Amino acid sequence: MNSLRARLLAATAVLLLAFIVLTGVALETAVSERADQAEHDRLQGLSYALLGSAEITDDGGFKLAPRVLPESDLTRPDSGLYALVLNEDGETVWRSPSLLDPVDMPSLPAVGEWQFMRIYPEKGTLITLSFGFRWVTDGGEDFRYTLVVAEDASTFIKQMQRFRGVLWALLSASALVLLIVELLILRWGLAPLRRLARNLSTLQAHEKRRIEGRYPDEIQPLVSNLNTMLSNDQARLTRYRNALGDLAHSLKTPMAVLRGLAEDQRLEESQRKPLRNQLARMNDILDYQLQKAAAAGKRSLTASISIAPIAEKLARALTKVYAEDGTRFRVHIDTGVKAPIDEGDLTELLGTLMDNAAKYGNGQVDVRAETRDGDLHMQIDDNGQGFGDGSTERLLERGVRADTNREGQGLGLAVAAEIVRSYTGEITLTNCENGGARVAIVLPAG
DSSP: OOOHHHHHHHHHHHHHHHHHHHHHHHHHHHHHHHHHHHHHHHHHHHHHHHHHHOEEOTTSOEEOOGGGOSOGGGTSTTOSEEEEEEETTSOEEEEOTTOOSOOOOSOOOOBTOEEEEEEOOSSSOEEEEEEEEEEEOTTSOEEEEEEEEEEEOHHHHHHHHHHHHHHHHHHHHHHHHHHHHHHHHHHHHTHHHHHHHHHHHHHHTTSOSSOOSOOOTTTHHHHHHHHHHHHHHHHHHHHHHHHHHHHHHHHHHHHHHHHHHHTOTTSOHHHHHHHHHHHHHHHHHHHHHHHHHHOOOSOTTOOEEESHHHHHHHHHHHHHHTTTTTOEEEEEEOTTOEEEOOHHHHHHHHHHHHHHHHHHSSSEEEEEEEEETTEEEEEEEESSSOSOSSOOGGGGSTTOOSOTTSOOOSOHHHHHHHHHHHTTOEEEEEEOTTSOEEEEEEEOOO
């Protein structure tokens, strides 16, 4: 999950779900307890009314006339409201006309205590309130009784189920609305980051030189630092190129004077030859450094460019250069292969290696490139004599040449290696299966 919005939305959804569940459980528990308390109070009031109208005979008989019952539902058979009195042995000594079937109580309260509970007879569920009491007759005898008042719980259960349905429906709708609002808030809050990403994409396409616009206080320092880095990057590259250009220009006149002295016939050959050699070395150094200056190197926010068009353009140009030799250039690169490299650097890199392959090959140069795991893999093959059996590492050094019979300064591979290393890439020199030379390059994606 790489999206900040997805992460924040997921975290908010989890917290909101936990809050909704806890709130629902708390409300349901509170309402259920309040309903139980209201039922308890109602049955307790009915119990007091029944006890106030009761009579006990001298032999312990419990009498309660139907006409004095406080609730009319107690007189209607199977009305849902019931009352009964049990003796100390748990036997029924009186029951209301509404109670048709006996009720078995799992336990009886002590004298003076109330017991609120649910029981589950064969027909549904009953809410019961029991009260244990003693009755002392005028003759001094006391009798132990338990008054049980019960009510059918079906109505109560339906009301609670309806309440739960409404409660969870409202909470679910509230959660959905809050999630939508949270999504809109996240979209609004992360809008500056999306704008920054668009500006960075514009920078990668080289349409702008800096990130424009004002950003929130949390992001503005990052934007300012990026702009500073981009400015310093461009200024450093410009100073580097200008300094080398100025140096080359400044040395032109002194080198011309020295070259004139090296050709002066008045000097002995033994004096002119060392002078020519040193001038050649100086010229090689200047060429090498100027080629390095032409390479931009890895820059911040470099755009990815297609490899195939540049390779094909170079192949057409070099085909004309080596037309007399009949050299063929074959490019095996899909149009979708891209890499984050400066176009000038890629042109310099491929141009140098393809020119070397044509110069030291035997009429055929193959250029391949593909993307594997995000990295660019390129190889330039020729069908020449190859690099031989010795170490090829020294060939990447300035001035070292594999074939001294051909003209050249030994700078091409060194410049190519400089460009590849500036992009933290790798360059290796090997031989092909057919014996020719192969230059393999890997440029990392990041």
